[in-house]
Every structure is written in C-alpha cells, then in structure tokens.
Amino acid sequence: MFHPLPLFIGLRYTRAKRRNHFISFISLISMLGITLGMVALIVVLSVMNGFHKEIQERILGMASHATISSAEPGGLANWRELLARVRAAPDVVGAAPFVEIEAMLMSNGQTNAAMLRGILPAEEDQVSDLRTDMMAGRVEHLIPGEFNIILGVELANALGVGLGDKVTVVTPQVNATPVGIMPRLKAFNIVGLFEVGMAEYDRGAAFMHMSDAARLMRLGEDHAEGVRLKITDMFQAPRTARAIAATLEGYYRVSDWTQVHRNFFAALRTEKRMMTIILFLIVAVAAFNIVSTLVMVVTDKRGDIAVLRTLGASPGTVMAIFMVQGTSIGLVGTVLGIIGGVLLGWNVETIVASIEQAFGVHFLDPSIYYISALPSDVRASDVLRIAGGAFAMSVIATIYPAWRAARTDPAEALRYE
Template identity: 50%
Template sequence: MKFPYEWQIGWRYTRAGKRTTGNGFISFIALVSMSGIALGVAALIVVLSVMNGFQKEVRDRMLSVLAHVEIFSPTGSMPNWQLTAQEARQNKQVIGAAPYVEAQALLTRQDAVSGVALRGIEPSLEPEVSDIGKEMKGGKLTDLVPGDFGIVLGADLAATLGVQVSDKITLVAPEGTITPAGMLPRLKQFTVVGIFESGHYEYDSTLALVNIKDAQALFRLPAPTGVRLRLTDMQRAPEIAHQLARTLSGDLYIRDWTQQNKTWFSAVQIEKRMMFIILTLIIAVAAFNLVSSLVMTVTNKQADIAILRTLGAQPGSIMKIFVVQGVTIGFIGTATGVALGCLIAWSIPWLVPMIEHLLGVQFLPPSVYFINELPSELIPADVARIGIIAFLMSAVATLYPSWRGAKVRPAEALRYE
C-alpha cells in the first residue's frame, strides 16, 4: 500500500537520526518528548489504579458489614417486614433480605466504657445480606440464641473493653426506667459469644450484634426497625433503591450504601479528580517539549521545505508533514505509556511485596493502615480516557510548529544555501 508523500516524509523525519537531520540535539529532544509522554501516561495509570484499588478494598470491607439497601419505617418499627421483604424480592436484582433493629447503647466492663452502634439481627437470615458470619475470629452468629442475651463484638471494640468470648459485659440502654426514685438507666448483662474482624476500623471498633428478639425486648420495640437487602450488583444500589421506592407499599424510607457513606465517597472522588489533573500536567509538559522539538525541526528543515514548495507542494502538505511527525511521536509515547502503566498496575500485588522484601521495609504498616498490602484495580475506562487525552494533547502540540513550517518562504530559505 502506497501512502501519501506527506506521511512518508513525516515518518522519515520521525526516524531520522543525526546523520539525516544534521542535528543530534533535535533527535534527543524528540526522544525526551516521547519518553515524557510515556512516563506521564504510565504514572497516571498506576496512580489511578492504586486509588481505585484502595477504594474497592475499603468499599468491599465496608459492605461486608453494611447492607446494599436499607428499608425502614418512620415510626421506628415495621410490623409487616415480611411483606416488605417479599415485595422487595420481586425485583430481580434483590438476592437477600433480613430484618434488623438499630439502636445506640453503652457497653461497660469494669472501668472500660464504649459507645456502640447496636444491631439486632436474625442469625439464620443475616448471611443473606452481610458477610460478618465469614469474618468471625471466635464463635459464630448462630450462637446468638434468643433469650440467652449473647453479643458479638468487633475485634477492636473487644480489645478496647478487654473482653474475650464467654466474658460478661454490661449494656446500658439510653431509654431509662421510671421508678419512685426517678429515672434509672436500663442495664442488662450480656455474654460475649463471638468476635468478628471486618478489616474496617469504624465498624470493628463501634459495632455490636445481638439477636433481634433480645434487641426488641431490651428496647421495647414491637417489631424490627426495618429490612436490609443485598443486590446482585452493588453499583446499581441507587437505581434499585429508586425502583423500590415506586413499587413498595406503605410509608417507608429507603437508603442505599452510597448515601450512608456519601461524605467518604465524595472525598475519594475529589482526590481522584485532583490527582488526575495534577498528573495530567506531566503529560502537558511533555507536549510542550514536543512543540520545541518540532519548532527546531522546522528551523532545521527550511531548505527541504523550500525545495518541496518549488516542486509544487502546497502549504497544507508541508503542514501535514510535521503533523504526521508530531502525531507519530505522540502516538508512540502514548502507546508505550499505556503498555508500561498497565504492566506496572497489573504487577503491583506481587511487585510491591518483592520490593519490600529486597529493601527490608514495609510501605503500609498494619499498625497505621487497616490494610497491609498495596491494592490495585485497573479500570479499562480510565486507561482509555488517559490514552485519548494524552494523544489529543500531543496532536494539539503539533499545530503551531506545523503552521510555522507551512509559512516558510522558499526564496528566503534558499537565499544562503
């Protein structure tokens, strides 16, 4: 296949070395521009992949404790929760439903006191909506027998209170009991029957689980607070919650997991956007290097341009030559950066531990971070967006030097040749 002469000359200038260009410095600047684009693209892909990995890790650990969707009544109790669960299951995206009671309380043992988010659960149905049963360090959820007043604590909460499985602990309910002596706090002794560790500090240090019947008796609730749901695709939780709001009967409130942690997820998205903008500046700097490289090429090739013009080449053809050269450099740099970035992002799970072993350091100490390994999630949409932006910036960078080349006047260029 025969390509237009503009393409052939542009590719020749891209491959040209000192012998063809007469100036090795120009070739070096072109190589630096190509390398800068590649490094900028690779850095952006790796950083976004690591941030995506952190977000996924935190989200998964969070959702091992939280339900994807919660349905509750404004009155504080839902007598017909079975009907609500049945109606919710009619949506094909809902794969699990379980009742719950939600309340606040204090746990005390000797001198240790800690405020907790108390959740009453049905042990037989809880595995349908959360993975806490798989994260038990001691005991199991089925040990929460109604009437025995057993309690399951998060690992950090148990450590704070200094308790282990089979220890006794006192729960103080916020609702008091009226006596002739006045309002007295409602106290109840519980037995620790299990300890879970989700890996998310907020829940491991503040969440306690009891049997739903015990929670109803303790807080004098006639029925569960509401129903928790699990979906086939947690990313569609806002959409499914909106659908359920139209199909469920009764006066109900519905919230999904993104609303419960809206501040955290908003902060992560802002960080990703800012990091994307900051690292895109690296690619912009490389694009400026590409401008200077092409400007020097145009200056060095003025005699060639003049000869082509005298042979009948139009200014648009001259412009195409340098556009082809610049776009080729940008494409090679972008493609190299995409390949390098994807390779590093894919290799992070085993590459970072190897570096830690060789250097004898640990980048994420477990005592400081709730995860001890660097996660990475390579999202194709991010890679495509980065590649397109880098290529477009490179293409735009070619316009001014190409325009300069098209404006060269043959007579002036050949006057001193």
C-alpha cells in the same frame, strides 16, 4: 503504493538520521517522557482503584446495599410478609430483618458509643459478611433471650473486655423509677469478636439477636425495624429499593449505601480526580517538549521547506508534514505508555511483594495498616482516557511549530543556501 504527501514526508523525517543529533535526543526524551508519565498515571490510578474497591467491599460487607424500614414507631409486626415480598422482587439476591440501636457500652470504667444491630443469625449471611469476619466465637451463639453480644475487636480493646466477659448496654430509652428517670441498662455476655478492617465498624459496631434488641427498644414481641437488602448491581440500589418500596402498602423509609456513605465515597472520587490532574501534568510537560523538538526541526529544515514550496506545496501541506512528525512521536510514546502501564499495573502486587521479600521491608506494615498488600485494579476506561488525553496533547503541541513552518518564506529561506 500511494502515500499522502504529508504523511510520507513526515514519517520520512521521523525515521531519517538527522545532522543535528541534539534534535534526535530531544525527540527521544519527549517520547520517553510521555511513556513514563503514562506508566505512572496508569499504575497510580490502578492502585487507587484497588484500594477503593477493597474499602468499598469491606464497607458493603457490613452495611447493606439498601434498607427499607418502618416509618411508624413500634417497628414492623409483619416483617416476615415484607421479607417474602422483597425477596421475590427482581434484582434482589438477599434480604434480612434488623433492629438498630444507638447505645453506650460500659465495662471496667470505660465507656464507648456504638451502633448495635439486632440480627437473625440464620438470615444475616444473605446481606453481610459477618460470619467470615469473625475472629473469635460464632454468629450462632446469638441465642434469643440469653442477651449475648458480638463486638468489634477495637471496641472490645477500648472497653478492656474479651470473649466470655460482660458489657453493660445503656440505651436512649428510660425507665420511670421511684427515684426518678433512669436510663435503661442491660448486661450482655460477649460471645464473639469480629474484625472488618474499618474503624467505623471495628470500634463502633456490635451485634445481638434481633429479639433481644427489640426488647431493649421496647418494640412489640418478634418485631423488626426493617429489612436490609442485597442487590445484584449495587450501583442500581437506589433505583431498585425505591421501586420495591413503591409497590408496598403503607409508608416506609428507604436508604441506600450511596446515601449512608455519601461523604466518604465523594472524598475518594475527589482524591482520584485530583491525583489524575496532578499526574497528567507530567504527561503534559513531556508532550509539550514536542514543541521545542519541532521548532528546532523546522529551523533545521528551512531549506527543504523552501524547495517544497517552490515545487507547489501549499502552506497546509507543509503544516501537515510537521504535524505528522510530532504526532508520530506522541503516538509511539502513547503506545509504549499503554503497554508499560498495563503490564506494570497487572503485576504491581507481585513486584512489590518481591521487593519487600528481597530487601526485608514492608511498604504497608500489617501492624499499622489493615490492607497490607498493594491491590491493583486496571480499568480499561481509565487507560483509554489517559491514552486519549496524552495523544491529544501531543497533537496540540505540534500545531504552533507546524504553523511556523507553513509561514516560511521560500525566497528568504533559499537566500543563504
């Protein structure tokens, strides 16, 4: 069977038992270093992906993928027509009307700012997970005209209230009275508590019936501020929402989750990017250990190099031989790293749970952290990038020692043989 000479000799050197066992030890350490570095990088990025996915799902479970709202004061009187047209659009899987109010909530001498959202309980399931996040009470208890409200658990704790208590809502709108301008106040009955696991909502959001919110905002009777959308592919939400708005008559404001939470998700991407760079340094250190390994191999094989040169091997052939040898170390380390990293990434939740059960500890204490399990999301794109980067560094690390080997002078090398 035909074998290219550099590949044949390079692999033979890799398999052969060397006289210098220290060189073999350094080669093994380099290989294991690449493997462990890749395993650490794949597992850490998988766990970060899992956390990011969990947080993203919780945020989008309360926030809509996109909103189309009225650009004119007074809200939308024809929101039912708008809702029907939006639902008929392609890529839209759900839509619901809403009214939003920035207000202050007061009770027991405590005051807290919150975003109040007026909803229709029968429609809200299409765009949010409020029903599944309820800790007490029911969404159906939001009945028009009864001025009922559902609070986040942390918001209720901050106000010192619970189910069945009352809370006073103070809106930015004002009333003209004989004694002057007074803020508009309205007492609401607390009929439910919800918990999302995100402080932004648990401490800063509340829900009421849309008609009650419209009355607080002094919108027309049965008016809505806009429509919230749920898109088939949330990453296409900006394009889809603007395409829908372009087909509507009149002027509308369009926003999507990438705008509303831009800073938060940008911070997550930056965190992942920096963690990737930091952990890649571990792989880089291991990969460049190949340099020291090959330098010692070249020194050990000076006689062999001289014989090959005298038999007609070109400097390029000699260089290729040692690049094959170093690359094979990197290739084996990369393959083992992929296998170990993917297997550990797939089972990290089970492994961590077993360790917690065996030693009676909690790495993520449920009383402190909202996410008490260790989520993991192994992505093929991350694994391929890591493997490609590790293998590329291994190849680069072989260039200098192989070049040194190609510059070996046969006469000088054979003088003392």
